Amino acid sequence: MSGREYDERDARVRPGRGSRPRTKQRPEHADAERATVTGVDRGRYALLMSDGSREVQAMKARELGRTRVVCGDQVDIVGDTSGRPGTLARIVRVAERTTVLRRTADDTDPVERVIVANADQLVVVTALADPAPRTRLIDRCVVAAFDAGMDLLLCLTKADLAEPEPMVAMYAPLGVRTVVVGRRPDGAARAIDGLEEVRERLAGRLSVLVGHSGVGKSTLVNALVPDADRATGHVNDVTGRGRHTSSSAVALRLPDDGGWVIDTPGVRSFGLAHVQPDRILAAFDDLADVAEERCPRGCTHAADAPDCALDEWVAEAGTEPDRAGRETRVDSLRRLLASRAGESDAAR
């Protein structure tokens, strides 16, 4: 027996579930380090530390709940950030995104999901021939880029097979910048004319590449990033889950600090259902003014819209070149409005 009296210090209280004090504040993780997401595969993330020092594999911390983490995201990580084989860090924060690009909803997944974050340029790769250019994807990309606040670059490939002028002329009225590449006559696999200009356009930016199968996107990526096969942000075999699936996005760093490209294999278009037609019209400020002042209420501005003032505006042009210029602008707007509505090339 001790010589002192019992007091509350002697009472051992085991708090029940309900009374356990819970921190309302999430832990701050002041020691977290910043990294860029370069690849995603079923709950595992490939990251590159912001200082470029090492690649790290990570998983999402539980506290992030259902927050999606996508390629291009800036994240804060804790835990084992050594990047040594077999280690997994934890992602505890996702930085606010400057832009998001959404994949189109499809039959297997009716939800439009964010697939890339923080990209500032959308590069639509289109062959001038073999396969013949299809404008629908380009038009949809123009809308997606405008809506996401990204620049659009049209990269025309296979210039050795067809002249680029008609395509360049078609997109110039929309303010779309174009680069043209093609295989050199000597035919060497990685010898591509125009590659330097592409590099200049990509320098210092985070660009997303999109294109139909067979347009030469892989050829371009391999020429830009000579070790692309190794440099892909694939998730390694920490868990035996294997490589990224072919449809997930992968971020690649261009040599000599030349920027980043995100390749989106299997992603052929982007969701536009959330883009309001007014937002598309707003991209054409001259037409938006006319529409606001003179179109009937609820006008769709489509080619078959009754009393759409844009047709009058074209007819009013004083000179022939002026008229042709106005007509091209109106046609472009209508093409984009139709592409948002999901009309096919054939339907138009």
Ligand SMILES: Nc1nc2c(ncn2[C@@H]2O[C@H](COP(=O)(O)OP(=O)(O)OP(=O)(O)O)[C@@H](O)[C@H]2O)c(=O)[nH]1
């Ligand atoms: N003539 C010519 N052929 C090219 C050029 N670039 C690529 N090709 C060929 O076009 C075919 C398709 O090229 P890829 O780079 O595999 O095309 P991709 O867009 O990556 O296609 P997927 O892998 O299906 O997504 C290949 O046979 C290439 O050799 C070019 O500039 N000129």
